[in-house]
Amino acid sequence: MDADSDVALDILITNVVCVFRTRCHLNLRKIALEGANVIYKRDVGKVLMKLRKPRITATIWSSGKIICTGATSEEEAKFGARRLARSLQKLGFQVIFTDFKVVNVLAVCNMPFEIRLPEFTKNNRPHASYEPELHPAVCYRIKSLRATLQIFSTGSITVTGILLYRYQTCQLWIE
Amino acid sequence: MGDFSQEGDRLSRVPGPPQTAPWNPEGDAERLWNSALQEPHLDALPRVTCPNHPDAILVEDYRAGDMICPECGLVVGDRVIDVGSEWRTFSNDKATKDPSRVGDSQNPLLSDGDLSTMIGKGTGAASFDEFGNSKYQNRRTMSSSDRAMMNAFKEITTMADRINLPRNIVDRTNNLFKQVYEQKSLKGRANDAIASACLYIACRQEGVPRTFKEICAVSRISKKEIGRCFKLILKALETSVDLITTGDFMSRFCSNLCLPKQVQMAATHIARKAVELDLVPGRSPISVAAAAIYMASQASAEKRTQKEIGDIAGVADVTIRQSYRLIYPRAPDLFPTDFKFDTPVDKLPQL
Numbered sequence: 240m241d242a243d244s245d246v247a248l249d250i251l252i253t254n255v256v257c258v259f260r261t262r263c264h265l266n267l268r269k270i271a272l273e274g275a276n277v278i279y280k281r282d283v284g285k286v287l288m289k290l291r292k293p294r295i296t297a298t299i300w301s302s303g304k305i306i307c308t309g310a311t312s313e314e315e316a317k318f319g320a321r322r323l324a325r326s327l328q329k330l331g332f333q334v335i336f337t338d339f340k341v342v343n344v345l346a347v348c349n350m351p352f353e354i355r356l357p358e359f360t361k362n363n364r365p366h367a368s369y370e371p372e373l374h375p376a377v378c379y380r381i382k383s384l385r386a387t388l389q390i391f392s393t394g395s396i397t398v399t400g401i402l403l404y405r406y407q408t409c410q411l412w413i414e
Numbered sequence: 415m416g417d418f419s420q421e422g423d424r425l426s427r428v429p430g431p432p433q434t435a436p437w438n439p440e441g442d443a444e445r446l447w448n449s450a451l452q453e454p455h456l457d458a459l460p461r462v463t464c465p466n467h468p469d470a471i472l473v474e475d476y477r478a479g480d481m482i483c484p485e486c487g488l489v490v491g492d493r494v495i496d497v498g499s500e501w502r503t504f505s506n507d508k509a510t511k512d513p514s515r516v517g518d519s520q521n522p523l524l525s526d527g528d529l530s531t532m533i534g535k536g537t538g539a540a541s542f543d544e545f546g547n548s549k550y551q552n553r554r555t556m557s558s559s560d561r562a563m564m565n566a567f568k569e570i571t572t573m574a575d576r577i578n579l580p581r582n583i584v585d586r587t588n589n590l591f592k593q594v595y596e597q598k599s600l601k602g603r604a605n606d607a608i609a610s611a612c613l614y615i616a617c618r619q620e621g622v623p624r625t626f627k628e629i630c631a632v633s634r635i636s637k638k639e640i641g642r643c644f645k646l647i648l649k650a651l652e653t654s655v656d657l658i659t660t661g662d663f664m665s666r667f668c669s670n671l672c673l674p675k676q677v678q679m680a681a682t683h684i685a686r687k688a689v690e691l692d693l694v695p696g697r698s699p700i701s702v703a704a705a706a707i708y709m710a711s712q713a714s715a716e717k718r719t720q721k722e723i724g725d726i727a728g729v730a731d732v733t734i735r736q737s738y739r740l741i742y743p744r745a746p747d748l749f750p751t752d753f754k755f756d757t758p759v760d761k762l763p764q765l
Contacts, residue, residue, distance in 0.1 A: 353692075353695055357657050361657075368645070371657075375698070393695070393696065
């Protein structure tokens, strides 16, 4: 548990979730009929559009709010979102790209050692919560960074949170 | 006894100290009344004092309804309401009817204020009108503020009854539920879900945890919802619970499988050793316990199949198989040293 091996560990961002707004009402039916690579979920009232280039899945609501998931980095998320807005513009809607915000970032990292979960929970009482019947990982919440780590016994850790630099600090948190 | 004055017959029952002053009820009362009038600003209640000894603290004789001055034995106040019981119950009487009780033995700790009266359903012919409906159907809406809470308590008692939980766990559950209910942070959730989660937490806190699946079996709520409510309640009440260990469930599972004591002790030993040696990282303690029971039962005369054990423990038999595969290589180390093997260790089934 020395600091050197911690910094040398690579942490991969697997998913970036972002939202943005087009300041106009979108006709879902039109998008569903004319757009490429779309799935129309009529019961819920949204359209899923999948892009290939930055591999992104976007959930489009008729109010103009769009949620974009699947990007590997923040810039990619922004590219994908803009590309999406462009394709909606081509369909004829007066799209204005506003309020782009990254909502959640998910990253995984791997510890080279296994972790003993019951002892870990006992040492980190208020932050860690472990329920073996419900989920095989320890859920460790860092309030100051507003991040949640899921720690598995194999040593792999899933980090979810908002800002990017927090991952490095999360790293150094781990013992 | 003393030398009583016979002027007030009710009060001459006093068996206390003799009265030295002649008892003058009218005079005394007037004097008390005047003294009370003269000092109205001192306190709200008129304080009675003995006229001869104003500093003496009066002794209350509740059985006779008097307040007596201890110095001179003068009866100063009278007609104090008797708070003793109206009836006397003897031990050979039927215990069902106790004329001293006037209300139900509800606990005012849990529901706020239990002085409501419910009108019961009528018995006898006069209480039904011509169609067979009962007259006076309205026996509801009595304690509306805690209606949901009382409903939940009833539900909790029913659930606990199904798995034969003792009264102390039920009381603890009721207390937890009351705390959660008053906090109102989980107000949107179904009361039954919160009740089930409280039951789970209470069992945990008392040191006899029940698995989520066991609670699920007596409740109509899904395991996912109970789990969610469980986490929310822990956050709302800011408590935490201890981790479950394999030993907590051994006695229950083994008794349900009718396994003898040696097998149970062996299984407990195996499971504990397995966890110590960290042979089963990341496996739920229930699965490890089930695998340990399987191994112990297979090594003894009382063999149980994986399916039977899985049925009792609520784990799938493939899960038992997985955990068993993990502990099988170290089987000789895991058994207790004084265990009598019916099937030797090398002949244990390998799955």
